[in-house]
Amino acid sequence: MDIFYNWFRELYEATGINLPIFYNTFDRERFFSGLMMTIYLSAVSLIASVVIGVVGAWLQGSKLVWTRRIVQVYIQFFRNTPPLVQMYFFYFGLSALLPTFENEYGFQQPILGAFAWACISLSFFAGAFNVEIFRSGIEAVPETTREAAESLGYSRLGAYIHVILPLAFRVCLPALNNNLVNLVKTTTLAYAIAVPELLYVSGQIWSDYANVPEMMTVLLLIYVGLVGILVMSMNRWERAMRLPGYGT
Amino acid sequence: MSTANWTDDQPIVSLKDVHKSFGDFEVLKGISFDVKKGEVVCIIGPSGSGKSTLIRCINALTEINSGSIKVEGIEVNDPNLDKLELRKRVGMVFQQYNLFPHRTAIQNVMMAPVQVLKQPKQEVEERAYALMKKVRLDGKEHSYPGELSGGQQQRVAIARSLAMNPQVMLFDEVTAALDPETVKEVLATIKDLAQDGMTCMLVTHEMGFAKEVADHMYFTDQGVIVEDGPPAEFFANPRDERTQKFLGQII
Amino acid sequence: MTRKANSRQRLQASLQSGTDLPVLRPRSEVAAAYAEKDGLAFLRLNLKAWHGLVLLTLLLFSAGVAEAQSGNGREGVFSILIKWTPLLLDGFVFNILISVMSMALGTVVGAFLGLMQISLLPQVRFGSWFVTQFFRNAPWLVLLFYAMFMLPFQFEIAGVTIPFPDWVKAVIGLSLPVMANVSELVRGAVQSIPSGQWEAAESLAFTRRQQIWQIIMPQCVKRMLPPWMNLYAILTMATVLASVVGVNEVMTLADQVKAAEGGRTDLLAPLYGYILLLFFIYSYPIARLTVQLERRYAVKI
Ligand SMILES: Nc1ncnc2c1ncn2[C@@H]1O[C@H](COP(=O)(O)OP(=O)(O)OP(=O)(O)O)[C@@H](O)[C@H]1O
Numbered sequence: 001m002d003i004f005y006n007w008f009r010e011l012y013e014a015t016g017i018n019l020p021i022f023y024n025t026f027d028r029e030r031f032f033s034g035l036m037m038t039i040y041l042s043a044v045s046l047i048a049s050v051v052i053g054v055v056g057a058w059l060q061g062s063k064l065v066w067t068r069r070i071v072q073v074y075i076q077f078f079r080n081t082p083p084l085v086q087m088y089f090f091y092f093g094l095s096a097l098l099p100t101f102e103n104e105y106g107f108q109q110p111i112l113g114a115f116a117w118a119c120i121s122l123s124f125f126a127g128a129f130n131v132e133i134f135r136s137g138i139e140a141v142p143e144t145t146r147e148a149a150e151s152l153g154y155s156r157l158g159a160y161i162h163v164i165l166p167l168a169f170r171v172c173l174p175a176l177n178n179n180l181v182n183l184v185k186t187t188t189l190a191y192a193i194a195v196p197e198l199l200y201v202s203g204q205i206w207s208d209y210a211n212v213p214e215m216m217t218v219l220l221l222i223y224v225g226l227v228g229i230l231v232m233s234m235n236r237w238e239r240a241m242r243l244p245g246y247g248t
Numbered sequence: 249m250s251t252a253n254w255t256d257d258q259p260i261v262s263l264k265d266v267h268k269s270f271g272d273f274e275v276l277k278g279i280s281f282d283v284k285k286g287e288v289v290c291i292i293g294p295s296g297s298g299k300s301t302l303i304r305c306i307n308a309l310t311e312i313n314s315g316s317i318k319v320e321g322i323e324v325n326d327p328n329l330d331k332l333e334l335r336k337r338v339g340m341v342f343q344q345y346n347l348f349p350h351r352t353a354i355q356n357v358m359m360a361p362v363q364v365l366k367q368p369k370q371e372v373e374e375r376a377y378a379l380m381k382k383v384r385l386d387g388k389e390h391s392y393p394g395e396l397s398g399g400q401q402q403r404v405a406i407a408r409s410l411a412m413n414p415q416v417m418l419f420d421e422v423t424a425a426l427d428p429e430t431v432k433e434v435l436a437t438i439k440d441l442a443q444d445g446m447t448c449m450l451v452t453h454e455m456g457f458a459k460e461v462a463d464h465m466y467f468t469d470q471g472v473i474v475e476d477g478p479p480a481e482f483f484a485n486p487r488d489e490r491t492q493k494f495l496g497q498i499i
Numbered sequence: 500m501t502r503k504a505n506s507r508q509r510l511q512a513s514l515q516s517g518t519d520l521p522v523l524r525p526r527s528e529v530a531a532a533y534a535e536k537d538g539l540a541f542l543r544l545n546l547k548a549w550h551g552l553v554l555l556t557l558l559l560f561s562a563g564v565a566e567a568q569s570g571n572g573r574e575g576v577f578s579i580l581i582k583w584t585p586l587l588l589d590g591f592v593f594n595i596l597i598s599v600m601s602m603a604l605g606t607v608v609g610a611f612l613g614l615m616q617i618s619l620l621p622q623v624r625f626g627s628w629f630v631t632q633f634f635r636n637a638p639w640l641v642l643l644f645y646a647m648f649m650l651p652f653q654f655e656i657a658g659v660t661i662p663f664p665d666w667v668k669a670v671i672g673l674s675l676p677v678m679a680n681v682s683e684l685v686r687g688a689v690q691s692i693p694s695g696q697w698e699a700a701e702s703l704a705f706t707r708r709q710q711i712w713q714i715i716m717p718q719c720v721k722r723m724l725p726p727w728m729n730l731y732a733i734l735t736m737a738t739v740l741a742s743v744v745g746v747n748e749v750m751t752l753a754d755q756v757k758a759a760e761g762g763r764t765d766l767l768a769p770l771y772g773y774i775l776l777l778f779f780i781y782s783y784p785i786a787r788l789t790v791q792l793e794r795r796y797a798v799k800i
């Protein structure tokens with residue numbers, strides 16, 4: 001490993017291509033923690049957005065008009081406004097209106113930090129898409145399939161669990177995956193509210209070393225690689241889940 | 249359950265003055281008839297006369313407004329109806345097969361007995377293989393519905409219903425979506441069933457088939473039973489004018 | 500006989516309308532649906548007028564809260580918003596300008612890239628596929644940063660100096676993901692055209708170029724229009740990213756407004772709410788049109 005790291009030091013000395021994230025322990029750890037933060041942020045928002053999607057889709061099937069309307073407003077609000085402004089609205093706007101508490105140093109501190117707000121705004125943003133994706137998946141299952149299940153003695157809930165949801169899930173998987181990949185890409189917005197994720201720590205590093213071209217390139221390659229792996233595994237999963245005999 | 253007082257010699261399905269409306273539109277205007285155990289009954293009639301609605305009411309897929317439907321003594325028109333008890337007794341096959349496309353043929357057959365009736369998997373599996381053989385689909389057990397022809401799918405659907413060991417089978421135009429070649433396979437399967445003594449109620453447009461397998465024919469028009477009788481008599485000299493007209497158009 | 504035929508027809512019709520879903524669709528249609536998925540078609544935006552009203556209420560509410568907190572002696576939030584509206588609108592128009600230019604640039608380059616993806620030469624196909632995937636997988640903000648930092652601030656061609664201000668770099672940076680998405684759109688649309696069309700054209704002795712431009716492309720345009728418009732909506736939302744790299748668009752101006760008003764933090768919620776509303780109002784007609792087009796083209800199979 002050391003040989004690998006030292007190679008970058010020599011590279012710097014020989015060519016001027018400066019990548020301290022490899023040869024400098026502090027920067028390496030800083031960069032790695034940024035990568036971990038991006039993954040952590042993605043994972044938390046991903047799970048939360050799927051939960052929001054399921055709950056929202058379920059509420060949208062409600063018999064109460066106002067429940068459906070509120071869900072609809074939520075969807076339209078988050079889909080048709082820039083996610084960055086949403087994040088600012090949450091982090092700077094709302095958190096300024098929320099009460100603060102006194103921390104151990106006697107300073108006033110907002111209840112939720114930047115990471116929490118980033119998670120909240122990203123989850124709600126991606127969740128809005130997930131609601132519609134899940135909804136359309138459920139609607140894609142024909143009424144007659146539900147009836148067939150019922151005539152076999154399934155209860156309403158049983159038909160839902162054993163027949164409708166598995167089918168709906170397969171139908172909406174491509175759209176869901178696409179949205180989740182987008183979510184991972186959108187986590188870069190957390191940079192704007194100083195969540196120390198990959199883009200943010202890279203920014204710190206390139207202002208410390210003035211090595212913008214190198215860092216930018218590494219950053220771009222890492223993101224493209226990361227998302228590429230994600231896309232590939234999702235595609236593989238989709239193929240495995242595809243309904244046999246339907247679709248190519 | 250009222251099934252306790254039900255005995256074999258009573259009608260297995262019994263309808264009395266069944267009324268059903270969709271909004272202002274009355275689809276069934278007082279239907280009454282009985283089906284005996286082991287009997288094969290065919291219902292024919294023009295489109296929109298309420299045949300599908302009638303069949304669906306027997307299975308409680310559609311609620312009726314008034315009247316009484318009894319299956320082995322179970323009152324279907326009862327707010328406290330135990331639907332599972334009813335559906336264990338009544339199997340239904342749909343025009344569009346409605347197989348579950350994410351499960352193989354054999355899984356389709358096994359799902360309900362295992363998941364709903366909680367029967368042991370091994371036992372169900374044996375029965376399922378036997379049923380696949382019975383509908384002449386041995387070898388196709390592990391194909392997915394999307395990989396089967398319409399006729400094959402429909403026969404899996406029949407096997408799937410039979411796996412619940414029903415006492416009555418309902419068929420709603422099960423060959424209407426098939427091409428003429430595959431119709432034969434499905435009809436042969438139903439005929440086997442009828443000959444094994446299964447009580448069957450069929451809605452069909454296949455008059456030749458009806459003539460061959462039915463013990464009793466019913467003709468519906470505008471929500472009432474216009475005429476009924478044994479097929480020989482029914483087809484040879486229909487009494488009612490509407491029946492004559494309908495049969496004249498079909499044949 | 501006729502009656503029976505009628506019944507069948509009606510049945511068929513009702514079946515078709517009842518089952519227009521991937522689960523029961525024939526292979527070719529599912530394939531088309533999957534192709535569409537690549538074209539962002541799933542990001543369907545559908546709005547109704549009252550959604551805007553709800554947003555307005557939200558804005559008024561947050562303004563009201565801010566108002567209540569602002570106390571005496573300070574200017575009300577509403578009058579501040581009204582006072583700065585001309586400036587904010589200027590900024591917003593700049594956002595729209597950036598979006599239009601990025602879209603134009605991205606579409607032209609992306610269309611060629613997409614056509615290269617269906618080239619008969621494997622090297623060209625692979626190269627363009629790689630470029631497309633690369634820019635599709637990169638986050639928009641990272642691409643924007645890349646363009647900002649890596650492009651020179653001026654170009655010299657034959658002794659003439661062409662300046663490259665920040666906003667031009669932003670346009671280029673934002674057009675990169677647009678390009679990649681358009682490329683995928685074109686590829687998906689072309690592949691969704693049944694192979695019989697190619698063969699028919701071939702048998703009529705059209706050259707490859709003629710086949711593409713005269714037979715295939717005209718059929719693709721309709722399919723591509725709704726997802727293309729969706730892409731534009733997404734791009735419009737992304738223009739605010741330019742504020743992160745210092746372009747004077749609406750978000751940057753909002754910060755300046757805040758600074759000019761003495762950095763009042765209670766101004767932020769209404770200010771950002773106001774910007775959300777601007778975007779919402781702009782995307783509303785576009786989204787409506789997109790949905791309508793989608794419906795119109797969906798009927799014709
Ligand atoms: N869920 C429903 N809501 C409203 N009207 C319905 C519903 N189901 C059926 N109908 C109406 O009830 C009437 C009878 O329908 P039904 O499907 O029972 O006819 P059918 O005899 O089976 O006709 P076909 O031969 O075309 O299948 C039709 O006029 C139909 O429009």
Ligand SMILES: [Mg+2]
Nearest residue numbers: 299300301421
């Ligand atoms: Mg019918």
